[in-house]
Amino acid sequence: MLDDRATLPVCVIDIGAPRNSRGQSSFGWAISSAQQIASGSDIDACARTLDEALSHSSVSLGIEAPLTLPLRNVAGTLTKARSADGAFRGQPARSWSAGAGPTVAIIALPILHYMLTRLPHLRRIVLDETVQQVSGDLLVWEAFVTSISKGQDHADDASLALRAFQTGSAHRFDETEDCLNTVAIVASRCGIETVPSGEAALAFHIPIYRL
Numbered sequence: 001m002l003d004d005r006a007t008l009p010v011c012v013i014d015i016g017a018p019r020n021s022r023g024q025s026s027f028g029w030a031i032s033s034a035q036q037i038a039s040g041s042d043i044d045a046c047a048r049t050l051d052e053a054l055s056h057s058s059v060s061l062g063i064e065a066p067l068t069l070p071l072r073n074v075a076g077t078l079t080k081a082r083s084a085d086g087a088f089r090g091q092p093a094r095s096w097s098a099g100a101g102p103t104v105a106i107i108a109l110p111i112l113h114y115m116l117t118r119l120p121h122l123r124r125i126v127l128d129e130t131v132q133q134v135s136g137d138l139l140v141w142e143a144f145v146t147s148i149s150k151g152q153d154h155a156d157d158a159s160l161a162l163r164a165f166q167t168g169s170a171h172r173f174d175e176t177e178d179c180l181n182t183v184a185i186v187a188s189r190c191g192i193e194t195v196p197s198g199e200a201a202l203a204f205h206i207p208i209y210r211l
Contacts, residue, residue, distance in 0.1 A: 067108070109186055123138075124136070145160060
């Protein structure tokens with residue numbers, strides 16, 4: 001699948017509060033299809049566009065929030081940084097548990113649930129990228145936009161992460177320590193099949209693409 005990321009649809013969601021009654025939103029999205037990128041800040045428009053892509057293809061979904069939380073046996077290390085959170089492009093290390101990290105990790109849960117329940121063409125969520133995918137499959141990865149790489153708004157951040165993923169310019173991190181996969185938790189709550197499934201899904205590492 002990743003070998004085809006320049007041609008198959010890619011969607012990136014910048015996790016934040018959806019638009020409220022005052023028209024304010026910290027949610028952003030971007031999706032590529034037929035060599036074009038659509039983007040915006042409306043979560044329902046995102047779901048509709050993503051479902052349309054799923055109706056005829058598998059889609060690679062990047063979510064800008066910590067998706068795999070480390071599980072450790074030493075109390076003093078429980079909230080320490082993952083390897084992907086280390087110093088990067090001249091920026092100091094910053095743990096997933098610092099700043100906005102834990103906030104977006106929690107907000108991502110109800111947002112992902114909302115999205116997944118509005119995708120009638122979704123077949124299954126694929127966590128293992130080595131599995132052959134077909135139309136309706138959603139391959140999930142974590143998008144990590146470093147502060148110095150951020151754009152003008154949340155939709156712009158999503159677009160930047162999408163392009164970096166497609167072009168291979170984002171740096172990939174593969175964590176190895178025990179973890180809790182929050183995407184698997186939400187998928188289970190929605191009754192959606194995951195690959196792998198069950199306990200294996202809950203401990204499966206999602207690749208992190210940082211720019």
